[in-house]
Amino acid sequence: MPPSILGDLPRRQRYRVYARFVAILAGALGAYAFSVLVQENEYLWAVIPAVVLALATVAEFAVTDLLLDKRFPPESAALLDRLQQKLTTTNIHDAIVDSLNNCVRGFRGCDPSKISSTLHLRVDVLPDSDSGAVPSLIQVSAYTRKSLGGRRWRVLNPAVGLVGRCLRLNDIVWVNFRDRSEYDHRMVSEFGFSSDEVQRHTTSARSYLASPLRDEKQIVGVLYFFSTEPQVFPVAADLVELERTGQDVLRLLRVARIL
Known part of the structure; x- marks a missing residue:
C-alpha cells in the first residue's frame, strides 16, 4: 500500500x-x-x-x-471502524468539507482564503490509569486549507488546547494572539501544551474559534476554525451559520449511520 x-x-x-x-x-x-x-x-x-x-x-x-485497540472501549472501536469505512468509501467526507467551506464563506469582514477548518468527533478513550473511559476527540475531516492544519485521524487530549476547552465547557470558545511569541507562551501557560508540542503546531494562525456540535443537548463533536489574520474571531463568526453548519454535519453523519 x-x-x-x-x-x-x-x-x-x-x-x-x-x-x-x-x-x-x-x-x-x-x-x-x-x-x-x-x-x-x-x-x-x-x-x-x-x-x-x-x-x-x-x-x-x-x-x-x-x-492496538486496547486504548478504546468497544463502542469507540466500533465508531472508529464505521468512520473509516464510511469516510473512505462514500462522499460523506467531501460533503462535510463542503459544509465547512460554506460556513467560512458566510463569515463577515475577513478573508475566507486565510481560514482553515475541520471537524472533530467525540470518542471515549481508555487512559493508562484504571479510571475508566474518558471523553476525547478525533479529527475526522481534512482541513479545508491543505497547507493549514494537521493530518486527520489524530486523537486529541481533551485536557489541553482550544478544542479540548470547547469539549469540556460545551460552549463556543475563541482566542487571539498578537504574534508567534504570544502564541508560544499562552499555548503552554494557558492551554496546557508542552513546548515540544507547540513547535509541532501550525504557528502561522492568529485567531481561533471552536464551536460545539450538539445532538440535542449532548456534545458529540467540535467545529474548529482558525485564521492567519489577527482578531478575526469571534466578530467574523455568524452564530446562525455555525448552528446551520452543525445541523448539516449532524444530518450527514446520521445519513451515513456514523451517529
Whole structure:
C-alpha cells in the first residue's frame, strides 16, 4: 500500500497494516527456512523456523487485535471502524468539507482564503490509569486549507488546547494572539501544551474559534476554525451559520449511520 494511502488511514489502522506486513514477512521467511531444512533432513533445526512461524502468527493477532485497540472501549472501536469505512468509501467526507467551506464563506469582514477548518468527533478513550473511559476527540475531516492544519485521524487530549476547552465547557470558545511569541507562551501557560508540542503546531494562525456540535443537548463533536489574520474571531463568526453548519454535519453523519 503506497505511503500516501497509509497516511490517510487512522493511526490504529496504519499500525495494523504495518504489524501484519511484518508478521507476514516473518512467517514467509520462517516457512521458507522450514521447507529447506526439512528437505535437507535437518529436522531438529527445522523446529526453529517452525517456532518463528507460530510466533509470527500469534504476534500478528496480539498486536493488531489486542494491543492496538486496547486504548478504546468497544463502542469507540466500533465508531472508529464505521468512520473509516464510511469516510473512505462514500462522499460523506467531501460533503462535510463542503459544509465547512460554506460556513467560512458566510463569515463577515475577513478573508475566507486565510481560514482553515475541520471537524472533530467525540470518542471515549481508555487512559493508562484504571479510571475508566474518558471523553476525547478525533479529527475526522481534512482541513479545508491543505497547507493549514494537521493530518486527520489524530486523537486529541481533551485536557489541553482550544478544542479540548470547547469539549469540556460545551460552549463556543475563541482566542487571539498578537504574534508567534504570544502564541508560544499562552499555548503552554494557558492551554496546557508542552513546548515540544507547540513547535509541532501550525504557528502561522492568529485567531481561533471552536464551536460545539450538539445532538440535542449532548456534545458529540467540535467545529474548529482558525485564521492567519489577527482578531478575526469571534466578530467574523455568524452564530446562525455555525448552528446551520452543525445541523448539516449532524444530518450527514446520521445519513451515513456514523451517529
